[in-house]
Structure formats: structure tokens, C-alpha cells
Amino acid sequence: MELSQIVTDNMKNSQALIAGVRDEKIAIPLSSVLSIENVAVSEINTVNFEDVIYLRGQVIPLVYMDKLFNLEEAKKESLNINVVICMYKDTYLGLVVDELFGQEDIDKKSMGILDNENRFFSGATILDDAVALVLDVESLIA
Amino acid sequence: MSELAVYNANENESKYIIFKINKEVYAIDVKSVNNIIQMPKITQVPSSPKYYRGVINLRGEIIPVMSLRRRMNYDDDCFTSNSRIIILNIGEDNLLGIVVDEVNEVLDISSKDIEQPSQFIKNDASVVSGVGKIGDMIISILSVDSMIGERKAS
Numbered sequence: 001m002e003l004s005q006i007v008t009d010n011m012k013n014s015q016a017l018i019a020g021v022r023d024e025k026i027a028i029p030l031s032s033v034l035s036i037e038n039v040a041v042s043e044i045n046t047v048n049f050e051d052v053i054y055l056r057g058q059v060i061p062l063v064y065m066d067k068l069f070n071l072e073e074a075k076k077e078s079l080n081i082n083v084v085i086c087m088y089k090d091t092y093l094g095l096v097v098d099e100l101f102g103q104e105d106i107d108k109k110s111m112g113i114l115d116n117e118n119r120f121f122s123g124a125t126i127l128d129d130a131v132a133l134v135l136d137v138e139s140l141i142a
Numbered sequence: 143m144s145e146l147a148v149y150n151a152n153e154n155e156s157k158y159i160i161f162k163i164n165k166e167v168y169a170i171d172v173k174s175v176n177n178i179i180q181m182p183k184i185t186q187v188p189s190s191p192k193y194y195r196g197v198i199n200l201r202g203e204i205i206p207v208m209s210l211r212r213r214m215n216y217d218d219d220c221f222t223s224n225s226r227i228i229i230l231n232i233g234e235d236n237l238l239g240i241v242v243d244e245v246n247e248v249l250d251i252s253s254k255d256i257e258q259p260s261q262f263i264k265n266d267a268s269v270v271s272g273v274g275k276i277g278d279m280i281i282s283i284l285s286v287d288s289m290i291g292e293r294k295a296s
Contacts, residue, residue, distance in 0.1 A: 024185070069188050111187065111197050112236045113290060114206040118190035124197055124204045131185040131199050 016106045016125070018132065019084060020099035021065040025132040027106050027125055028095065032137040034085045036100060041079055053083065053094055060085060060094045063140055068120065074098070088138045095140075108134050154253035158274075160281065161228065161242040164216050168242075169251065169274060169281045170228070176237055177229040178245055181221055195219070198227070198239060205229060207239040208289065213269060230286050238290065249276060256283055 016027035017036075037055065044051050044062065051062040062083065066074065083094040106125040115123070122136040158169035159178075179200065184207055186196040193212035197204050207227060211219050219225075224244040232238050256272040259282075271285035 069186070109204045111204050112206050113232060113238060114187055114190055114194060114197060117194065118187050120189050121187060124185070124187075126199050126202060126204070129199065130183070131197055131204065133185065133187060 014105055014108070015103055016134065017084060017103050018101040018127065019065070019082075019095070019097035020101060021069055021097055022071050024069060025101070025127060025130065026065065026097075027104070027108075027127075027132045027134045028084060028086065028137065029134065030103060032086045032088060034087050034092070037083045037085060037094070038080050039083050039094075041077075041081060044081075055085070055094075058092055060092045062094045062096050064096045066096075066098070086137045086140075088141050091141045093137065093140055095135075106132075106134065155250050156253075157248050158251050158281075158283070159228065160246040160249050161226075162244050162246065163210055163242050165243075167246075167279055167281045168284055169249065170230070170284045170286075172248065174230045174286050175228060176231050179227050179229065179239075181225050181227060181241075195241065200229070203237070205237045205239050207241060209241050210269060210284075210289075211241070213289070230289075232286055232290065238286070240289070251276060251281070251283075 015030040017030055017033050019026050019028060039053055044053055046052070047059065052059050053062060081096050082098065082100055083096055086093045086095060104127065108123040108125055111124050120136055120139045121133045123134045124131050125134055157172045159172055159175055160167060160169050162168070182198045182200070184196040184198055187194065193209055195207045195209045197206050209219050211217065219241050222243070226242055226245050227239040228242055228245065229237050229239045251274050255276065256274045259270050259273050269284050269288045270282045271288045272283040274281040274283055
């Protein structure tokens with residue numbers, strides 16, 4: 001029964017954007033998300049050995065989520081990439097993901113002792129039986 | 143027949159779950175064991191120590207899973223149909239799963255049969271808190287504290 005779900009508060013913190021990286025799904029808290037952009041690979045510049053994009057007057061560094069997960073490079077080179085533009089305080093970041101699945105109300109759960117043993121995730125949530133890690137955007141802003 | 147009435151009162155005996163990792167025999171106090179399950183899908187958590195394989199979803203709960211093989215610097219886990227995850231109680235409300243190659247039986251081991259591991263062998267990677275001798279078998283006793291103990295080096 002869904003009665004218990006209706007009662008939870010609807011603060012922005014409990015909504016997340018679900019993104020796919022290869023076979024894994026991650027949940028990015030909506031409160032950190034500014035926009036989603038589809039960027040042509042040709043528009044990626046390099047500044048200080050880092051990939052960046054120039055968007056609406058801002059230089060936004062890119063973080064490749066597949067590198068974060070230590071996954072192999074995407075098999076086929078595509079002409080466009082999906083970038084989730086995030087913000088923490090006044091720093092911008094572009095997360096490069098494979099797919100986007102829309103937004104969901106998520107129930108962020110603690111990972112027990114793993115909460116203090118990892119850098120980038122503040123918890124996990126269950127989507128349709130599979131586990132999606134909840135990204136902590138602040139931690140990516142090195 | 144009269145043995146049926148004998149209740150082995152104390153002798154500081156506890157029941158231990160006996161399992162194997164890498165063909166070696168280990169034991170853990172049943173009081174620490176919450177559950178034993180077959181291998182589910184494990185979701186990796188990047189940037190966590192290598193000996194954590196990730197987390198699993200167990201009836202709606204997120205439980206971290208550790209590989210004792212990695213923790214003890216052995217070769218990596220080799221999953222078979224006998225592999226299991228033993229879910230342990232940590233402190234008040236936490237749980238931790240450990241990957242084991244097979245779960246065998248429950249044995250009573252009394253504390254007089256358990257010795258401290260040799261000082262020379264015990265090091266940071268050691269999760270063994272005692273060594274028991276049952277018949278011809280040498281059984282390494284694990285304790286939950288020794289598993290999540292010091293990790294300063296990593």
C-alpha cells in the first residue's frame with residue numbers, strides 16, 4: 001500500500017535526478033542540479049589538463065562519471081555527451097553521464113559503516129529492486 | 143540415554159558458525175550473525191576501500207559487503223553456487239555482510255580451546271582474534287571488532 005509514501009515531506013532534498021552510467025544508476029539530488037545539457041564533443045575544451053565546456057558565459061569543468069566508477073571507456077565514440085550541470089555554493093560542475101532517466105522521489109538510506117568509508121556518495125536508494133548510489137555533489141568539488 | 147538429560151551448563155562454551163574462505167576454516171560466534179544469504183547482486187561503491195565489495199539490497203535495507211579475502215590480502219573472491227554472504231551485527235544497529243566460499247555447520251567451541259593468535263602473525267590485515275583447535279581442525283575465530291578495526295593505513 002502506498003499510504004506511507006504520501007506522508008513523507010516533499011522537500012527538494014528527497015527528489016533526485018536518476019542518471020545512468022553504463023549499467024549503474026546514480027541519484028543526483030535535485031537541489032544540486034541546475035540543468036541538463038547535451039553537448040557536442042567538439043565543444044569540449046581543455047584548461048589545465050581538465051575538460052571544460054563553455055556554457056552561457058561560464059567555464060564549467062567536466063567530471064566523467066564512468067571514470068569515477070572506474071569503468072572502461074564507452075565503446076562507441078559518440079558525437080554528443082549528456083552533461084548534468086550541478087552547483088554547490090557558487091561552484092559549477094558538469095557531470096558526464098550515459099543516460100538520463102528523469103526524476104524520482106527517493107528514500108535515501110545510509111550505507112551503514114560504508115558511509116564514512118567513501119568519498120563521493122552520501123547514501124544509497126532502491127529503484128525497482130536495484131541499488132542506486134546517491135551522489136554527494138559537494139564532495140566532487142575537490 | 144541418560145545423556146539426553148545432560149545440559150552442558152557453561153564452561154564458557156559458545157556456538158560458532160563454521161565457514162570456509164580459500165579452503166581455510168573459520169568460525170564466528172552465532173551471536174554476531176544476523177542472517178546468511180545466497181549471493182545477491184552487489185553494487186560497487188567507488189572510492190571506498192578495496193576490501194569493500196559494495197552494497198546490497200536486502201528486503202529494502204542497504205547493507206555493506208566486505209570481502210575477507212581482500213581484507214586479508216588473498217587472491218580475489220571466486221564465486222560459486224556455494225558462496226554465501228554472512229550478515230553480521232555491528233554494534234547496535236549496523237549490519238555488515240562478508241563473502242564466504244561456503245557455510246558448513248554450527249559447532250560448540252569452549253573458550254578453553256581457543257588461543258590467542260601468535261604475536262608474529264597478527265598484523266593490521268589480521269581479522270583473526272583467536273585460534274581454536276577442534277579434533278584435528280585448526281579453526282580461525284573471527285570477531286566483528288577485528289574486521290572493522292583499525293584502518294589507518296588504508
